[in-house]
Every structure is written in structure tokens, then in C-alpha cells.
Amino acid sequence: MRPTQEPFEFRATLTALDQGLDVLHHSVELLRQATGRPAGDRPLMLFETALGEIGANVLTHGHPEGAATPVEYRLHFDRGTLLASFVDPGPPVRDHLARAMPEPTSEDGRGLALARTLLDELGYERDGEVNRWRLVKRL
Amino acid sequence: MVAPTGRLDVVGAPALKDAISELVKHGLPRVVIDMEGVSFVDSTGLGSVISALKQIKGSQGELRLAAPNQQVRVVLELTTLDRVFPYYATVEEALTGF
Numbered sequence: 001m002r003p004t005q006e007p008f009e010f011r012a013t014l015t016a017l018d019q020g021l022d023v024l025h026h027s028v029e030l031l032r033q034a035t036g037r038p039a040g041d042r043p044l045m046l047f048e049t050a051l052g053e054i055g056a057n058v059l060t061h062g063h064p065e066g067a068a069t070p071v072e073y074r075l076h077f078d079r080g081t082l083l084a085s086f087v088d089p090g091p092p093v094r095d096h097l098a099r100a101m102p103e104p105t106s107e108d109g110r111g112l113a114l115a116r117t118l119l120d121e122l123g124y125e126r127d128g129e130v131n132r133w134r135l136v137k138r139l
Numbered sequence: 140m141v142a143p144t145g146r147l148d149v150v151g152a153p154a155l156k157d158a159i160s161e162l163v164k165h166g167l168p169r170v171v172i173d174m175e176g177v178s179f180v181d182s183t184g185l186g187s188v189i190s191a192l193k194q195i196k197g198s199q200g201e202l203r204l205a206a207p208n209q210q211v212r213v214v215l216e217l218t219t220l221d222r223v224f225p226y227y228a229t230v231e232e233a234l235t236g237f
Contacts, residue, residue: 018150025146025179045210052181056149104223107189110182117217 003041003139008034008077013070020059020071024051027075035077037139044082047137050115050122051084054133057111062088062131077139086133092126140230144176147184155184159191168200171233174226175206180214188224205233 010027014020028048031037037044055073063071069089076083101113115135116122123134141158145151155172162170172188188204195202204226207215215221227233 021146021148021150040209042209042213046213048179049181049210049214052146052148052179056181056183060149101218104218104220105189105193107186107193108182110185110218114182114214114218 003036004034005080006035007079008075010075012073014055014059014073015063015067015070017056017059020073021052021055024055024073027073031075031077031082035139041139043137043139046118047082047084047135047139050118050135050137053111053115054084054086054122054135058086058088058090058131058133061093062086062090064090080139082137082139084135086131088131088133089129090131093124093131097122097124140171140173142173142176146179146181147174147177147187148179148181149183152183152187155187156190159187159194163194163198163200166198168195168198169237170195170200171203171205171230171237173205173230173233174208174211175230177208177211180207180211182214182218185214185218185220189220192223201237203227203233203237205230 008031012023014023032044058071067089072087074085097112099113102109119135120138121136125132143155192202204224206229207226
């Protein structure tokens with residue numbers, strides 16, 4: 001099946017880490033099916049990897065257990081550009097976006113550096129009481 | 140041999156760490172992680188593999204990764220962890236001379 005450029009839209013509110021990650025991966029699968037991309041599509045695989053990193057970060061730090069406000073998630077594809085966004089009610093994120101890839105023997109600290117490498121754009125801004133994340137990949 | 144399945148991510152990583160700890164505790168310091176059933180890995184999942192490597196090396200052992208899929212290989216390469224973990228295309232290859 002030849003990939004299409006038809007617009008695609010998915011929205012969800014996320015609360016729990018494991019179920020939230022399920023939703024993120026499921027949304028990419030729906031996009032894959034809707035756009036007719038093959039299972040091994042590399043740009044989409046790179047995007048999904050970055051989405052898993054940022055999503056895990058948001059659901060862990062941006063939505064502490066018991067928080068009343070869910071994380072808002074949106075996945076949008078149009079004219080060859082894939083955009084995912086998160087809005088979370090967690091504390092501000094500081095300095096993490098500039099973090100370099102750690103030494104190979106480090107057990108943590110790779111997530112944001114890896115996501116930055118995989119995406120065309122990784123945006124973050126503090127907006128009042130929420131964090132806004134923006135992940136962009138041109139397919 | 141340890142054969143995790145599904146996503147080796149922030150949710151699945153603790154189980155791998157526990158499984159490796161059990162093996163090391165029982166004096167089995169040569170371990171192959173069969174990645175064939177792993178559909179997706181994230182940085183936390185990689186962290187669990189690095190933790191495994193440290194535990195096993197601390198017991199004078201050796202760790203090999205077998206049969207990673209394309210996504211796992213790409214993540215290993217982008218994080219330069221392919222220099223730390225030589226990976227093998229199949230379990231059979233990983234077990235050769237082990």
C-alpha cells in the first residue's frame with residue numbers, strides 16, 4: 001500500500017504511566033495504518049522512539065501519582081509533517097533539554113538527548129501552571 | 140539466558156533487572172539476553188541492560204545481546220551503546236564460543 005498524505009488526528013487524556021504508554025504506541029500504529037506506511041518505516045520508528053521517551057518523562061514527572069489533572073496528548077499528521085504534543089500539570093522542567101548524551105556506562109539520563117537526536121524539533125515551554133511539549137518529525 | 144518480551148521500557152525494565160540479579164545471585168555470570176521478543180526499547184530499558192552488564196562484569200562474567208530488532212539496533216547505535224554491547228543476529232551466534 002502506497003503511503004498517503006491524508007491528514008490524521010488523534011487526541012487522548014493520559015493519567016497512568018503504563019496505560020498512557022500503551023495509548024501512545026497505539027496512536028502511532030493507528031497513524032501507520034491510516035497513512036499506509038509499512039511496519040518497518042524508519043522515520044516513523046524514530047518518531048515513536050522519541051515519543052516513548054518524552055511520553056515516559058511526562059507521565060512520570062509531569063503527572064505525579066494522584067494528580068487530578070490528566071496529561072493532554074495530541075498526535076497530528078498533515079502534509080508530511082508529524083506533530084505530537086503534551087500538556088502536563090507537573091513542575092517546570094529546567095536544564096534537561098540541554099543535557100548531552102551521558103557516558104555509555106551511565107544507567108540513566110539519555111531520554112531527552114536521544115529524543116532530540118531523533119526529531120526535527122523538540123520544543124518545550126512553561127505556560128502558566130503547565131508544561132507544553134512539542135515533537136516534530138517530517139516523514 | 141533471559142528472554143524479555145514486549146516493550147523494554149520504563150514499565151518493563153524492572154523485571155529484566157530482577158531477572159539478571161537472580162541469575163547473578165545464583166552464580167551464573169555468563170548471560171545471553173534474547174531480544175527477539177522485545178518489540179521496543181527506551182532509554183530506561185537500555186539502563187536496565189547497562190545495569191545487567193555491570194552486575195555481570197562485577198561477577199567476572201560476560202553479557203551478550205542476541206537478535207535485537209531494527210528499533211533496538213538503532214537506539215543502541217544512536218546512544219553509542221553498540222560499542223558496549225556487541226550484539227549478535229541470533230541466539231545461536233551469541234552462544235557460539237560462549
